[in-house]
Amino acid sequence: xxxxxxxxxxxxxxxxxxxxxxxxxxxxxxxxxxxxxxxxxxxxxxxxxxxxxxxxxxxxxxxxxxxxxxxxxxxxxxxxxxxxxxxxxxxxxxxxxxxxxxxxxxxxxxxxxxxxxxxxxxxxxxxxxxxxxxxxxxxxxxxxxxxxxxxxxxxxxxxxxxxxxxxxxxxxxxxxxxxxxxxxxxxxxxxxxxxxxxxxxxxxxxxxxxxxxxxxxxxxxxxxxxxxxxxxxxxxxxxxxxxxxxxxxxxxxxxxxxxxxxxxxxxxxxxxxxxxxxxxxxxxxxxxxxxxxxxxxxxxxxxxxxxxxxxxxxx
Amino acid sequence: xxxxxxxxxxxxxxxxxxxxxxxxxxxxxxxxxxxxxxxxxxxxxxxxxxxxxxxxxxxxxxxxxxxxxxxxxxxxxxxxxxxxxxxxxxxxxxxxxxxxxxxxxxxxxxxxxxxxxxxxxxxxxxxxxxxxxxxxxxxxxxxxxxxxxxxxxxxxxxxxxxxxxxxxxxxxxxxxxxxxxxxxxxxxxxxxxxxxxxxxxxxxxxxxxxxxxxxxxxxxxxxxxxxxxxxxxxxxxxxxxxxx
Numbered sequence: 001x002x003x004x005x006x007x008x009x010x011x012x013x014x015x016x017x018x019x020x021x022x023x024x025x026x027x028x029x030x031x032x033x034x035x036x037x038x039x040x041x042x043x044x045x046x047x048x049x050x051x052x053x054x055x056x057x058x059x060x061x062x063x064x065x066x067x068x069x070x071x072x073x074x075x076x077x078x079x080x081x082x083x084x085x086x087x088x089x090x091x092x093x094x095x096x097x098x099x100x101x102x103x104x105x106x107x108x109x110x111x112x113x114x115x116x117x118x119x120x121x122x123x124x125x126x127x128x129x130x131x132x133x134x135x136x137x138x139x140x141x142x143x144x145x146x147x148x149x150x151x152x153x154x155x156x157x158x159x160x161x162x163x164x165x166x167x168x169x170x171x172x173x174x175x176x177x178x179x180x181x182x183x184x185x186x187x188x189x190x191x192x193x194x195x196x197x198x199x200x201x202x203x204x205x206x207x208x209x210x211x212x213x214x215x216x217x218x219x220x221x222x223x224x225x226x227x228x229x230x231x232x233x234x235x236x237x238x239x240x241x242x243x244x245x246x247x248x249x250x251x252x253x254x255x256x257x258x259x260x261x262x263x264x265x266x267x268x269x270x271x272x273x274x275x276x277x278x279x280x281x282x283x284x285x286x287x288x289x290x291x292x293x294x295x296x297x298x299x300x301x302x303x304x305x306x307x308x309x310x311x312x313x314x315x
Numbered sequence: 316x317x318x319x320x321x322x323x324x325x326x327x328x329x330x331x332x333x334x335x336x337x338x339x340x341x342x343x344x345x346x347x348x349x350x351x352x353x354x355x356x357x358x359x360x361x362x363x364x365x366x367x368x369x370x371x372x373x374x375x376x377x378x379x380x381x382x383x384x385x386x387x388x389x390x391x392x393x394x395x396x397x398x399x400x401x402x403x404x405x406x407x408x409x410x411x412x413x414x415x416x417x418x419x420x421x422x423x424x425x426x427x428x429x430x431x432x433x434x435x436x437x438x439x440x441x442x443x444x445x446x447x448x449x450x451x452x453x454x455x456x457x458x459x460x461x462x463x464x465x466x467x468x469x470x471x472x473x474x475x476x477x478x479x480x481x482x483x484x485x486x487x488x489x490x491x492x493x494x495x496x497x498x499x500x501x502x503x504x505x506x507x508x509x510x511x512x513x514x515x516x517x518x519x520x521x522x523x524x525x526x527x528x529x530x531x532x533x534x535x536x537x538x539x540x541x542x543x544x545x546x547x548x549x550x551x552x553x554x555x556x557x558x559x
Contacts, residue, residue, distance in 0.1 A: 043366075048398070048558065053402050053557070053558060055400050073405065073406060076404040076405075079402070083395065083398040083399055084395075084398075087395035087396040088396065088399065089329070089396055091329060091332040091333050096325075099466075100321060100325045101403070103324075104321050104405060130437070132332075135487075185432040209550045305361070
């Protein structure tokens with residue numbers, strides 16, 4: 001049973017609006033799926049349907065062989081879910097809140113304490129366990145929500161914007177945590193932070209207007225960028241016209257783009273025709289000291305550019 | 316059942332985690348006492364019973380119970396915790412019952428804390444404590460009826476203010492449905508059977524019957540079915556409105 005989560009023709013309509021339109025995909029054990037899309041694309045709605053909070057208009061989700069329409073409680077028991085905004089009861093302390101969750105999840109006595117202790121340690125909230133949640137900072141609140149989601153070591157983990165509101169160190173910790181848990185779980189994280197996809201995801205799906213527009217590994221997605229295999233060179237600004245002419249004269253180069261930098265430097269990017277590697281040709285130009293080239297790098301493709309292309313052109 | 320117990324404990328603990336519980340208890344006990352002694356003329360009546368205590372309970376509950384029930388679901392929806400709550404492995408029925416029972420138990424605590432009035436009447440005379448007990452049972456059932464209505468209304472809105480006002484209005488109709496205010500509206504055109512049915516919805520009628528010391532099965536069935544109907548509506552409303 002490597003396929004732990006399978007979404008089948010899931011649709012949700014709110015009146016005339018197709019919030020989610022015939023979405024199908026599946027997630028295997030060990031996969032971390034980045035769920036991307038602009039605000040309002042249907043990410044949260046899809047997650048709400050998988051977790052049994054919203055009833056789909058049509059289609060269904062199957063989690064560990066349980067259909068969410070037929071056995072919602074069994075599905076909910078398998079899933080750890082961090083809803084958008086990490087809601088938690090503000091008057092409770094994290095200790096009491098996690099105690100409540102652990103009770104509902106079926107733990108009691110020493111096992112319950114061990115579960116709470118482990119979850120609190122993993123997300124590093126041990127120091128605030130006895131402060132009311134509404135007195136905590138945004139970062140701590142988010143981590144209390146995460147602790148709640150991972151408390152029962154679920155097989156399927158669904159996190160709606162898990163790093164929203166965290167500082168860079170906390171983001172790094174949460175990503176490390178996700179990676180460490182990934183091996184024996186199926187994880188979906190929604191995000192609009194594209195660096196996160198590179199950092200933790202083994203696969204990414206981009207949805208726009210309720211439809212899946214791209215599905216692949218981060219590398220496959222990046223390969224769709226016009227920056228894929230483009231080469232950027234950093235050089236003295238005065239040498240730009242010469243180098244640009246040289247680059248354009250190469251048959252494999254489609255076009256060039258110039259960005260002015262600081263300290264009399266500029267950056268010229270040469271785009272490859274059809275995304276083929278062009279570094280070999282360009283390195284010839286870079287070797288000539290007259291061209292004053294200080295740095296050469298091959299672009300792997302820019303996810304943000306792919307993201308914009310696939311989510312905007314469908315307007 | 317286990318889940319209901321966990322929800323019950325969390326909810327009941329929640330009342331005491333904030334000033335809500337203490338404010339409510341102080342106001343309830345203060346008003347119950349003031350009504351009994353000043354409006355009910357507890358001493359002047361010279362009777363060893365608690366009827367001047369219980370007679371004001373429907374009016375007290377009319378204001379105070381919606382204040383408890385208004386937050387039950389409206390607050391969860393407003394703050395978004397409902398998404399967390401209802402994606403835990405529990406059924407909606409368990410969620411509704413857990414919350415309702417916690418609120419009802421809280422009312423029970425408030426009612427139990429009126430025990431000094433029972434001590435007082437026992438110190439002053441020899442009341443029929445069976446009738447007093449019946450009064451407490453009736454009052455507790457009445458609170459349950461008000462709460463079930465309030466809980467269902469709370470599930471229909473995100474606004475606690477709307478929940479309060481609408482619950483109070485519905486509870487008021489149920490309270491006065493045996494009085495001329497409502498019955499005259501029907502008696503002009505409706506057949507007597509309908510007038511009787513409307514009158515039989517009256518909280519006060521059934522409550523008074525119990526506080527007289529006669530616990531009739533019909534009165535118990537009335538409160539039990541009223542609570543059941545509104546809790547059923549409550550679950551349906553939660554399911555319908557949870558995500559909007």
